[in-house]
Amino acid sequence: MLYRDALNLALDYAMEHDPRVVVLGEDVGFYGGNYRVTDGLYVKYGPKRVIDTPIAENSIVGTAIGMALMGLRPVAEIMTVNFAMLAMDQFVNQMAKLRYMSGGKLFLPLVVRMPQGVAKQLASQHSQSLEHFFASVPGLYVFCASDSISAYHGLLHAIRMDDPVVFLEHVLLYGMDFPSEYVKNFDPFKARILKEGKDITVVSYLKMVHDTLKACEWLEERDGISCEVIDLISLRPIDFETIYESVRKTHRLVVVYEAPKTLGLGAELSARISEELFYYLDAPPLRIAGEEVPIPYNRKLELMAIPTPEKIYERILSWSKSHGL
Amino acid sequence: MSQTLAEKFYYLMKLGREFEIRCKEEYLKGNISGFLHLAIGEEAVHVGAVVGFGKGDLFCPYREHVLALARGIDPKLIMAELFGKATGVSKGKGGSMHLYEPKMDFYGGNAIVAAHLPHAVGAAYARKLMGERAGVLCIFGDGATNNGTFFEAINMASLWEVPMLFLCENNYYAIGTHVNRSSALKDIYLKARDYMPAEVVDGMDVFAVYEAVVKAKQYIEEYGKPYFIEAHTYRFEGHSMADKGDYRSPRELEMFRKKDPIDLLLKKAYKEGWLTEEQVRLIDQKVEAVVEEAVEFALSSPEPSEEELYTDLYCGVCSDVIP
Numbered sequence: 001m002l003y004r005d006a007l008n009l010a011l012d013y014a015m016e017h018d019p020r021v022v023v024l025g026e027d028v029g030f031y032g033g034n035y036r037v038t039d040g041l042y043v044k045y046g047p048k049r050v051i052d053t054p055i056a057e058n059s060i061v062g063t064a065i066g067m068a069l070m071g072l073r074p075v076a077e078i079m080t081v082n083f084a085m086l087a088m089d090q091f092v093n094q095m096a097k098l099r100y101m102s103g104g105k106l107f108l109p110l111v112v113r114m115p116q117g118v119a120k121q122l123a124s125q126h127s128q129s130l131e132h133f134f135a136s137v138p139g140l141y142v143f144c145a146s147d148s149i150s151a152y153h154g155l156l157h158a159i160r161m162d163d164p165v166v167f168l169e170h171v172l173l174y175g176m177d178f179p180s181e182y183v184k185n186f187d188p189f190k191a192r193i194l195k196e197g198k199d200i201t202v203v204s205y206l207k208m209v210h211d212t213l214k215a216c217e218w219l220e221e222r223d224g225i226s227c228e229v230i231d232l233i234s235l236r237p238i239d240f241e242t243i244y245e246s247v248r249k250t251h252r253l254v255v256v257y258e259a260p261k262t263l264g265l266g267a268e269l270s271a272r273i274s275e276e277l278f279y280y281l282d283a284p285p286l287r288i289a290g291e292e293v294p295i296p297y298n299r300k301l302e303l304m305a306i307p308t309p310e311k312i313y314e315r316i317l318s319w320s321k322s323h324g325l
Numbered sequence: 326m327s328q329t330l331a332e333k334f335y336y337l338m339k340l341g342r343e344f345e346i347r348c349k350e351e352y353l354k355g356n357i358s359g360f361l362h363l364a365i366g367e368e369a370v371h372v373g374a375v376v377g378f379g380k381g382d383l384f385c386p387y388r389e390h391v392l393a394l395a396r397g398i399d400p401k402l403i404m405a406e407l408f409g410k411a412t413g414v415s416k417g418k419g420g421s422m423h424l425y426e427p428k429m430d431f432y433g434g435n436a437i438v439a440a441h442l443p444h445a446v447g448a449a450y451a452r453k454l455m456g457e458r459a460g461v462l463c464i465f466g467d468g469a470t471n472n473g474t475f476f477e478a479i480n481m482a483s484l485w486e487v488p489m490l491f492l493c494e495n496n497y498y499a500i501g502t503h504v505n506r507s508s509a510l511k512d513i514y515l516k517a518r519d520y521m522p523a524e525v526v527d528g529m530d531v532f533a534v535y536e537a538v539v540k541a542k543q544y545i546e547e548y549g550k551p552y553f554i555e556a557h558t559y560r561f562e563g564h565s566m567a568d569k570g571d572y573r574s575p576r577e578l579e580m581f582r583k584k585d586p587i588d589l590l591l592k593k594a595y596k597e598g599w600l601t602e603e604q605v606r607l608i609d610q611k612v613e614a615v616v617e618e619a620v621e622f623a624l625s626s627p628e629p630s631e632e633e634l635y636t637d638l639y640c641g642v643c644s645d646v647i648p
Contacts, residue, residue, distance in 0.1 A: 014647050017646065048454055053481070054477070054481060056480070059446070062444055062477075062478075063450065064447060065443070068447075069444065069448055070448045070451035072451045073644070090440065090443070093437050094440055098425075100638050101423040102425035102427075102637075103419065104636065105427055156647070160643045160647050161642075162642040
């Protein structure tokens with residue numbers, strides 16, 4: 001099932017079973033969504049529950065908060081994470097804090113979903129990975145979906161929750177076809193081990209998961225290095241236990257992510273592993289991440305700015321060699 | 326009717342005034358800390374609007390003690406919140422700018438200028454969708470109307486036809502900057518007039534505010550659409566306790582003090598025979614007792630326990646409606 005169809009199915013299911021669920025955002029209704037995630041919902045549920053908004057990101061998130069306070073269960077779409085920058089007050093000062101500041105009196109059952117990441121030659125104002133902005137804020141949950149299973153179940157779970165969830169999708173995954181299967185008792189707080197291995201723990205999320213899997217296949221086939229690949233489907237909270245357990249076995253940690261390396265998720269994971277499992281480690285943790293530049297338009301430069309399967313393979317291989325594998 | 330109203334207005338305005346004068350004292354004693362924004366001088370807007378609007382959801386800015394009192398939130402719980410105590414209306418985690426009581430449809434103060442406007446629009450949308458007519462009252466200052474969020478909110482409220490009253494309390498100053506130096510339109514209601522019915526009212530006259538809000542509320546309930554009121558008022562104190570307010574001339578302050586909303590109310594009520602001096606004396610006594618009781622309650626209340634640092638961040642519940 002296509003990733004976008006899995007998201008659509010989750011929204012459709014939620015709207016069908018709970019009249020409190022409403023969808024709002026730019027172009028989500030009549031037009032069907034810029035990435036077609038909300039396609040068909042407008043016809044099925046009408047303009048009152050599938051709400052086309054003006055281009056006013058701050059107030060899309062703000063009105064969704066107001067709706068949630070009154071007992072609706074809004075799912076707001078921000079067209080891309082780049083535009084969410086206009087709504088950071090609502091994310092950081094409002095939805096993350098209203099419950100705490102009210103001493104637990106307010107409920108905010110809302111989801112804000114949006115694509116992020118680097119697609120193809122969209123230039124730097126449309127190509128960013130900003131997950132660490134959201135994942136650093138107490139009071140938010142941050143989920144991300146790397147395939148159709150985590151898209152469907154993750155989104156549905158987010159809509160069911162009575163707390164605010166930022167749901168991150170990757171812009172290049174929408175058109176990708178993944179196996180679909182109904183997972184009973186899907187737990188969005190539990191990281192997924194997509195491939196078992198014994199030599200290196202490789203942690204990633206969103207699209208980089210697939211590039212990492214490819215690189216790890218090559219490492220196994222060509223070099224006999226066995227990687228355990230962990231897919232984080234929640235970035236707040238992070239399921240550290242699953243990572244610790246894996247590193248206790250492999251004694252090595254690699255983190256792969258698309259955002260610039262400095263102060264990204266890799267910094268947090270490396271620090272945690274160093275703090276908690278220092279004496280288990282056979283090598284210093286390795287971060288494979290984006291360069292410290294805005295994403296350029298030119299395709300060659302663009303690919304230089306982010307990890308690719310080839311780069312991930314080479315970096316892990318040379319790091320392994322210099323650390324005794 | 327006018328007699329009962331006059332009595333109610335006087336009680337709430339006097340309560341607001343004395344409560345906040347006491348807040349100031351307690352602040353100077355060190356019992357209240359952080360930012361404390363007093364509404365002394367603006368009581369007619371707060372009381373007239375809340376009483377006039379009646380049933381409905383309230384979204385307020387950070388200067389909201391009197392709004393909370395007028396809504397009927399227990400003064401003890403508000404004072405305890407200002408003292409940061411566990412018994413406070415927000416368990417001591419919000420403070421002066423963050424009083425919440427959803428059971429009384431009171432959705433708080435908000436410490437970010439204009440940020441609560443879209444919340445109010447969304448709330449009004451939700452109420453209408455759920456078939457309720459009471460609508461939402463959203464109060465904000467003149468400074469908020471220069472913020473982009475204000476224009477987003479009036480556009481969306483008008484576009485979506487949500488039952489909501491935008492009430493701008495124009496006290497002429499955004500902290501220390503006069504409205505004439507921050508707003509291209511001197512008449513703030515003109516910013517909204519092309520989107521919805523909009524009018525100006527004397528915010529020092531509680532009866533005028535009340536009547537305008539009652540009329541607006543009827544419109545909102547009948548048509549399910551938004552309405553805008555600009556109320557002219559004045560704050561006698563600085564923006565917060567950190568501000569002496571000395572950017573205003575003594576003459577200007579004196580001119581507005583002559584229009585003190587509580588004095589105006591009494592003058593009118595005596596003239597019309599709605600209140601007697603004896604009634605006023607009894608109300609004053611009651612107010613004094615209520616404020617004293619609130620302070621005693623706050624003083625004797627416990628600090629939040631250490632575990633409270635980690636509670637109320639997430640509720641952790643999953644709705645069981647979606648199978």
